[in-house]
Amino acid sequence: xxxxxxxxxxxxxxxxxxxxxxxxxxxxxxxxxxxxxxxxxxxxxxxxxxxxxxxxxxxxxxxxxxxxxxxxxxxxxxxxxxxxxxxxxxxxxxxxxxxxxxxxxxxxxxxxxxxxxxxxxxxxxxxxxxxxxxxxxxxxxxxxxxxxxxxx
Amino acid sequence: xxxxxxxxxxxxxxxxxxxxxxxxxxxxxxxxxxxxxxxxxxxxxxxxxxxxxxxxxxxxxxxxxxxxxxxxxxxxxxxxxxxxxxxxxxxxxxxxxxxxxxxxxxxxxxxxxxxxxxxxxxxxxxxxxxxxxxxxxxxxxxxxxxxxxxxxxxxxxxxxxxxxxxxxxxxxxxxxxxxxxxxxxxxxxxxxxxxxxxxxxxxxxxxxxxxxxxxxxxxxxxxxxxxxxxxxxxxxxxxxxxxxxxxxxxxxxxxxxxxxxxxxxxxxxxxxxxxxxxxxxxxxxxxxxxxxxxxxxxxxxxx
Numbered sequence: 079x080x081x082x083x084x085x086x087x088x089x090x091x092x093x094x095x096x097x098x099x100x101x102x103x104x105x106x107x108x109x110x111x112x113x114x115x116x117x118x119x120x121x122x123x124x125x126x127x128x129x130x131x132x133x134x135x136x137x138x139x140x141x142x143x144x145x146x147x148x149x150x151x152x153x154x155x156x157x158x159x160x161x162x163x164x165x166x167x168x169x170x171x172x173x174x175x176x177x178x179x180x181x182x183x184x185x186x187x188x189x190x191x192x193x194x195x196x197x198x199x200x201x202x203x204x205x206x207x208x209x210x211x212x213x214x215x216x217x218x219x220x221x222x223x224x225x226x227x228x229x230x
Numbered sequence: 231x232x233x234x235x236x237x238x239x240x241x242x243x244x245x246x247x248x249x250x251x252x253x254x255x256x257x258x259x260x261x262x263x264x265x266x267x268x269x270x271x272x273x274x275x276x277x278x279x280x281x282x283x284x285x286x287x288x289x290x291x292x293x294x295x296x297x298x299x300x301x302x303x304x305x306x307x308x309x310x311x312x313x314x315x316x317x318x319x320x321x322x323x324x325x326x327x328x329x330x331x332x333x334x335x336x337x338x339x340x341x342x343x344x345x346x347x348x349x350x351x352x353x354x355x356x357x358x359x360x361x362x363x364x365x366x367x368x369x370x371x372x373x374x375x376x377x378x379x380x381x382x383x384x385x386x387x388x389x390x391x392x393x394x395x396x397x398x399x400x401x402x403x404x405x406x407x408x409x410x411x412x413x414x415x416x417x418x419x420x421x422x423x424x425x426x427x428x429x430x431x432x433x434x435x436x437x438x439x440x441x442x443x444x445x446x447x448x449x450x451x452x453x454x455x456x457x458x459x460x461x462x463x464x465x466x467x468x469x470x471x472x473x474x475x476x477x478x479x480x481x482x483x484x485x486x487x488x489x490x491x492x493x494x495x496x497x498x499x500x501x502x503x504x505x506x507x508x509x510x511x512x513x514x515x516x517x518x519x520x521x522x523x524x525x526x527x528x529x530x531x532x533x
Binding site: 149157160171198205211 | 263279445
């Protein structure tokens with residue numbers, strides 16, 4: 079079978095559009111709505127309650143590291159801001175991390191969510207980041223709550 | 231089979247690369263944290279909606295023939311958090327011979343478990359439509375050996391391969407170390423070739439586990455080093471490590487804050503059936519939010 083260049087380009091374009099269309103179709107509508115910008119209904123945060131007790135109780139080894147917040151901010155910008163927004167206020171695809179649910183969660187809970195992701199809602203697992211880097215991100219996220227309280 | 235001489239396929243490659251590089255004009259966010267493996271796969275998929283455009287080269291030595299430079303472009307898209315799809319376009323230059331386009335592959339990886347476990351399985355399946363002149367050696371299967379790459383391009387390209395390939399990818403990350411094991415089974419759609427098997431294993435670790443507070447290109451955490459080993463396992467009639475090729479390859483990746491990743495891997499043949507040297511390098515860039523941008527361009531729904 080010989081394929082002309084035009085046919086080949088058409089084939090690739092068609093395949094690509096097909097995949098894009100399919101990727102939209104396979105995301106459950108409920109999940110799309112619940113993770114949309116500004117739609118921070120409680121169910122988005124229900125995953126926090128699924129963390130095992132052992133994980134919830136884990137202490138943040140970076141808690142007192144003076145560089146952890148700055149390093150976490152850098153990592154957040156690289157890996158998280160695309161979905162959660164520049165200032166973690168929530169984005170097109172993922173909820174705000176400044177809400178009471180997140181800020182009152184233990185560092186261990188946030189670490190568990192970061193490690194395991196919420197795959198069916200579109201959040202990938204982040205265990206590819208080394209453990210200290212995940213703790214740095216947790217430290218940064220927790221610092222956002224403290225920053226909001228301080229002016230009051 | 232794609233039967234394009236390079237005089238035609240060359241501009242095609244150029245157009246695709248220009249298209250890919252032109253995308254950098256968009257303000258996509260950087261998001262590079264790539265593994266150093268070139269042959270082995272870990273269990274991490276592309277982030278949903280992100281497109282990674284990659285270019286890889288393999289320089290291979292050839293006893294009893296001409297050395298070659300094989301290359302491929304890879305377009306990896308995170309369709310969902312549990313499904314990544316990739317398109318490969320392959321080509322090669324055999325020194326003192328010619329440069330040809332050798333075909334394409336469509337690969338899919340599906341994450342089987344929702345959360346992290348002691349071992350994390352990912353199912354991989356691929357359709358490949360390549361010629362016998364393909365030399366990227368992205369995997370070794372069956373009784374593949376150096377002699378298979380010795381024919382002149384004009385002859386080798388007459389052989390057409392339509393193949394389905396399945397892999398079970400197992401991977402685990404612990405204390406910064408990633409350990410990956412891949413087992414593959416491939417079957418030609420055409421003809422009566424038996425099932426062929428192969429393997430790849432890898433281990434890697436970032437040079438530093440903690441991130442520094444400043445954005446930097448040369449911080450140790452940006453470098454990931456490791457080693458991978460891959461080879462054939464024979465076929466259904468003669469399964470095993472004998473009469474096939476095996477390679478051991480140190481690997482290193484440099485993840486730049488600008489979301490570019492560079493990879494380098496000198497691979498060394500471990501037996502007489504193997505090429506003595508496969509020197510691989512690659513460059514890739516990730517475009518976060520690509521899917522959303524395309525959706526907007528195509529007038530998709532607003533979330």
